[in-house]
Amino acid sequence: MRTLPALLTATVLALPLVTAVASPLPEAEARTAAPASAWHHRLREAAPEGMVIGTAVAGGGHHEDQDYPDPFTHDRRYLRHMSQQFSSLSPENQMKWEFLRPDQDTYDFAAADAIVEYAEANGQVVRGHTLLWHSQNPDWLEEGDFSREELRTLLREHITTVVGRYSGRIDQWDVANEIFQEDGELRTEENIWIRELGPGIIADAFRWAHEADPSAELFLNDYNVDGVNPKSDAYYAFAQDLLEQGVPLHGFSTQAHLSLQYAFPGDLEDNLRRFDELGLNTAITELDVRMAPDGRHGRPSREQLAQQADYYRQALEACLNVEGCRSFTIWGFTDKYSWVPHFFEDEGYATVMTDRFQRKPAFYALLRTLAHAG
Numbered sequence: 459m460r461t462l463p464a465l466l467t468a469t470v471l472a473l474p475l476v477t478a479v480a481s482p483l484p485e486a487e488a489r490t491a492a493p494a495s496a497w498h499h500r501l502r503e504a505a506p507e508g509m510v511i512g513t514a515v516a517g518g519g520h521h522e523d524q525d526y527p528d529p530f531t532h533d534r535r536y537l538r539h540m541s542q543q544f545s546s547l548s549p550e551n552q553m554k555w556e557f558l559r560p561d562q563d564t565y566d567f568a569a570a571d572a573i574v575e576y577a578e579a580n581g582q583v584v585r586g587h588t589l590l591w592h593s594q595n596p597d598w599l600e601e602g603d604f605s606r607e608e609l610r611t612l613l614r615e616h617i618t619t620v621v622g623r624y625s626g627r628i629d630q631w632d633v634a635n636e637i638f639q640e641d642g643e644l645r646t647e648e649n650i651w652i653r654e655l656g657p658g659i660i661a662d663a664f665r666w667a668h669e670a671d672p673s674a675e676l677f678l679n680d681y682n683v684d685g686v687n688p689k690s691d692a693y694y695a696f697a698q699d700l701l702e703q704g705v706p707l708h709g710f711s712t713q714a715h716l717s718l719q720y721a722f723p724g725d726l727e728d729n730l731r732r733f734d735e736l737g738l739n740t741a742i743t744e745l746d747v748r749m750a751p752d753g754r755h756g757r758p759s760r761e762q763l764a765q766q767a768d769y770y771r772q773a774l775e776a777c778l779n780v781e782g783c784r785s786f787t788i789w790g791f792t793d794k795y796s797w798v799p800h801f802f803e804d805e806g807y808a809t810v811m812t813d814r815f816q817r818k819p820a821f822y823a824l825l826r827t828l829a830h831a832g
């Protein structure tokens with residue numbers, strides 16, 4: 459059972475907005491490139507009206523293997539940037555089954571509650587992540603001996619309880635996460651819900667979530683669906699089908715975990731637009747841009763940081779250019795807590811601030827692009 463230390467008090471929740479720390483070289487260089495009107499703003503303030511700029515809230519998952527304490531409860535500097543810069547928060551792991559359901563009869567809402575309360579205290583919205591997924595499910599669920607009916611009841615109760623608890627307080631839910639494979643087939647074998655209950659369970663998950671909170675926007679969310687490809691084509695057909703059935707599907711979102719070793723998905727905007735034309739909202743939900751550093755001392759070169767900034771800018775511009783794309787989230791804002799080095803042996807430096815919270819060119823690229831759009 460996870461408990462939140464006393465540090466997370468109302469004082470911390472209502473952090474004062476103070477000016478960010480001074481910046482050494484890369485930031486100073488980036489500032490030179492930014493128009494004066496842009497760089498003294500914060501991301502959340504620079505965003506056009508109606509658009510939220512989000513970050514994942516570090517905690518759980520890979521953080522649990524690290525020697526630092528929980529960032530959300532212990533790192534004041536981290537929290538200060540989070541409240542200053544962002545208007546939307548996505549729990550990185552704290553609303554996943556593994557986290558919320560330590561055993562079949564227990565819900566542990568401590569960390570999720572704290573994030574929702576923090577967001578409310580700081581005028582931020584929340585993206586709920588996630589309800590039906592093949593990964594980060596507890597062992598008691600994956601390895602349990604449940605009948606089909608029992609599994610269906612488990613999922614229904616989970617969705618009703620979790621979505622119902624935050625009814626009216628969570629803007630968007632990733633109801634179904636990563637349900638397709640790269641070849642456009644449903645991820646049937648890996649996903650306990652689809653495997654045991656059939657694909658119809660996905661529509662039911664949306665229906666149950668909508669019943670529990672009619673005001674939340676309900677999303678299909680995945681990675682490698684930035685451009686037009688077999689996987690995003692499968693989502694397009696699937697979304698059309700759900701809409702024809704009258705299923706309460708409100709959005710399609712692409713995670714956008716990008717890498718400098720691949721070209722920027724130049725058809726991102728086209729892809730978002732085709733979902734927009736179905737009448738769905740769209741969102742970018744987990745953007746980061748990783749790289750294998752090729753500069754001195756094993757760090758990114760100036761060219762890499764510039765290229766990374768350009769990827770961030772292009773992703774943001776794609777979203778800004780599509781009317782129903784009003785939620786733009788990066789998967790963490792500091793390299794200090796990024797998931798990337800834990801998953802990709804040779805890659806890292808994927809976020810917009812260094813591990814010491816220095817702003818990279820990518821940060822200024824976002825700020826400039828927002829200021830320009832706003």
Ligand code: G3I
Pocket residue numbers: 518519520521523550551556593594681713744797800
């Ligand atoms: O479950 C194993 C456990 O059995 C093992 O003992 C332990 C030892 O390291 O690892 C556990 O797995 C960890 C897992 O979280 C579950 O807690 C992994 O090491 C850890 O790396 C993992 O990290 C999270 C990852 O999701 C899991 O898929 C990251 O913190 C989180 O940032 C990441 O977020 C996902 C989004 O939810 C969905 N989109 C992709 C994104 C990046 O992978």
